[in-house]
Amino acid sequence: MDFGLSEEQRAIAKTTRAFVENELYPYEAEVERSGHLRPELISQIREKAIAAGLYAANMPEEVGGAGLDTLTWLLYEKELGRASYALHWTCVARPSNILLAGTDAQKEKYLYPCVRGEKSDCLAMTEPGAGSDLRGMAASAVQDGDDWVLNGTKHFISHADIADFAIVFMASGEEEGMSAPERGRRRKITAFFVDKGTPGFHVRDGYRNVSHRGYTNSILEFDNCRLPKEQVLGEVHKGFEVANDWLGATRLQVAATCLGRAERALSHAIDYAAQRQQFGQQIGKFQGVSFKLADMAMELKAAELMVMEAGWKYDQKTVTDQDMAMAKLKATEMLAFVADEAIQIHGGMGLMDDLPLERIWRDARVERIWEGTSEIQRHIISRAMLRAVGG
Numbered sequence: 001m002d003f004g005l006s007e008e009q010r011a012i013a014k015t016t017r018a019f020v021e022n023e024l025y026p027y028e029a030e031v032e033r034s035g036h037l038r039p040e041l042i043s044q045i046r047e048k049a050i051a052a053g054l055y056a057a058n059m060p061e062e063v064g065g066a067g068l069d070t071l072t073w074l075l076y077e078k079e080l081g082r083a084s085y086a087l088h089w090t091c092v093a094r095p096s097n098i099l100l101a102g103t104d105a106q107k108e109k110y111l112y113p114c115v116r117g118e119k120s121d122c123l124a125m126t127e128p129g130a131g132s133d134l135r136g137m138a139a140s141a142v143q144d145g146d147d148w149v150l151n152g153t154k155h156f157i158s159h160a161d162i163a164d165f166a167i168v169f170m171a172s173g174e175e176e177g178m179s180a181p182e183r184g185r186r187r188k189i190t191a192f193f194v195d196k197g198t199p200g201f202h203v204r205d206g207y208r209n210v211s212h213r214g215y216t217n218s219i220l221e222f223d224n225c226r227l228p229k230e231q232v233l234g235e236v237h238k239g240f241e242v243a244n245d246w247l248g249a250t251r252l253q254v255a256a257t258c259l260g261r262a263e264r265a266l267s268h269a270i271d272y273a274a275q276r277q278q279f280g281q282q283i284g285k286f287q288g289v290s291f292k293l294a295d296m297a298m299e300l301k302a303a304e305l306m307v308m309e310a311g312w313k314y315d316q317k318t319v320t321d322q323d324m325a326m327a328k329l330k331a332t333e334m335l336a337f338v339a340d341e342a343i344q345i346h347g348g349m350g351l352m353d354d355l356p357l358e359r360i361w362r363d364a365r366v367e368r369i370w371e372g373t374s375e376i377q378r379h380i381i382s383r384a385m386l387r388a389v390g391g
């Protein structure tokens, strides 16, 4: 096995790291304190990211992206993940891969403008009554002649306030005899493109979030929102299949961004342990502190190996759902541990916003919830083992 990186991979990571440190770090405090991204700041950083070839780098070359293989893309995500989520996600956007599933006309209307930085997308599945159990969604799409009529509510939808359109998943029917009666029928799901400004589609401010300040979430309301059939993404009733085909690696993306932030927190902790003196010596000389550093480094390395292996397997087409669930679970739980220990090593200073640690610690919390909670990842991992023996 060769775990070495190619020169090209090293160069991409280095360029991304330099961009993050020079263009994003200087604005982190502003975004944290205001909870807001100024539109001029978004445009300014976006233009620089486009010029540096870092914008929409997750996309294939033929549609204007960087054409990175999955492993290299994850190295790029890891570096972006070092910075404030609001800044790196909004200003150095990675359009959803699901846009690649559109028809030629949909690609012209949605994909290419997103890759060029002229439009941005958001993706809406979650509802107040349907989070982990997405098949239980209630928001519906009903066919009426050549049109579809959408009704219902989505919530927690990231950056929908600034997105130009939403990719929305709606219940379009019910499966026959699929599940136990007490659980209700599993829904058939269809995905749609819905443009901002479509009559009957409203975006309201969402909740204030302890993690990722400036990275907003919204409530989407559909009230007899009528769409022509050209707005269907993929096949009717096959919304989950489209999502499974195109969104599989999103869990790895979340995991990779956690690696970057953990590395940043660890590096602060190492520096502080070497520099802070108590009882007449560096605190890093106390085993109670130095062993923390060892455990943090080991957990980070284990998570990194799991994420990168899953990325490599993704390209070999051998990756399994368990591989990706394990990588997401490990990286998100590792970040929570590393961020917490980094604060402990800093004592009271760790909680002050002079350092990025209290932010990394707060931001870490959401990682175990979105893109499938830790419990759902454990369910995926254990189900695969049990099913293999008839469980």
Ligand SMILES: Cc1cc2nc3c(=O)[nH]c(=O)nc-3n(C[C@H](O)[C@H](O)[C@H](O)COP(=O)(O)OP(=O)(O)OC[C@H]3O[C@@H](n4cnc5c(N)ncnc54)[C@H](O)[C@@H]3O)c2cc1C
Pocket (backbone or CB within 6 Å): 122, 123, 124, 125, 126, 130, 131, 132, 133, 155, 156, 157, 158, 159, 209, 217, 366, 369, 370, 371, 372, 373, 374, 375, 376, 379
């Ligand atoms: C800041 C933020 C941004 C988000 N952005 C988006 C977005 O852009 N688009 C979008 O569609 N969604 C988004 N989400 C939604 C996110 O994916 C959901 O929050 C997540 O899937 C969990 O759903 P829930 O919050 O409804 O929790 P629930 O599903 O209600 O879970 C509550 C608890 O029950 C546990 N639980 C549920 N089912 C099981 C089970 N079978 N076994 C064991 N435990 C279980 C969960 O693990 C959790 O601990 C976002 C969420 C947040 C917080």
